[in-house]
Amino acid sequence: xxxxxxxxxxxxxxxxxxRLSCAVSGRIFxxxxxxWFRQAPGKEREFxxxxxxxxxxxxxxxSAKGRFTISRDNAKNSVYLQMNTLKPExxxxxxxxxxxxxxxxxxxNSPSYAYWGQGTQVxxxx
Numbered sequence: 001x002x003x004x005x006x007x008x009x010x011x012x013x014x015x016x017x018x019r020l021s022c023a024v025s026g027r028i029f030x031x032x033x034x035x036w037f038r039q040a041p042g043k044e045r046e047f048x049x050x051x052x053x054x055x056x057x058x059x060x061x062x063s064a065k066g067r068f069t070i071s072r073d074n075a076k077n078s079v080y081l082q083m084n085t086l087k088p089e090x091x092x093x094x095x096x097x098x099x100x101x102x103x104x105x106x107x108x109n110s111p112s113y114a115y116w117g118q119g120t121q122v123x124x125x126x
Contacts, residue, residue, distance in 0.1 A: 002026040002115045006096045009120030016124070020081040022096030022117055023090055033102045034079040037110055038092035043075055045110055048094070049081060052103040059107055086124045093119040
């Protein structure tokens with residue numbers, strides 16, 4: 001059974017930074033492409049960033065490019081999202097997700113992901 005547990009959310013002022021972590025249980029982490037999605041109240045869940053299972057290629061939403069960095073550590077079964085220069089519009093619940101053996105266009109689509117964490121709240125004050 002695969003479980004994902006996020007941590008690192010919180011309240012930060014605009015311009016600040018947060019680092020989200022996601023620990024993945026199970027033995028298939030190295031075959032999982034990992035993504036971060038977010039959902040603000042009243043809005044649909046949206047793609048933020050992803051890192052592929054092979055070659056560790058990274059993918060970002062336009063809103064995240066240049067400010068957020070996704071990384072993975074296969075030895076620790078973990079994925080991270082470093083968020084810098086945070087803006088009030090980044091306020092949302094952030095979800096870690098995993099999908100086996102996907103890459104390319106599919107990596108940006110939430111239906112591609114079978115495994116999800118419970119979410120961690122990020123609030124950016126102005």
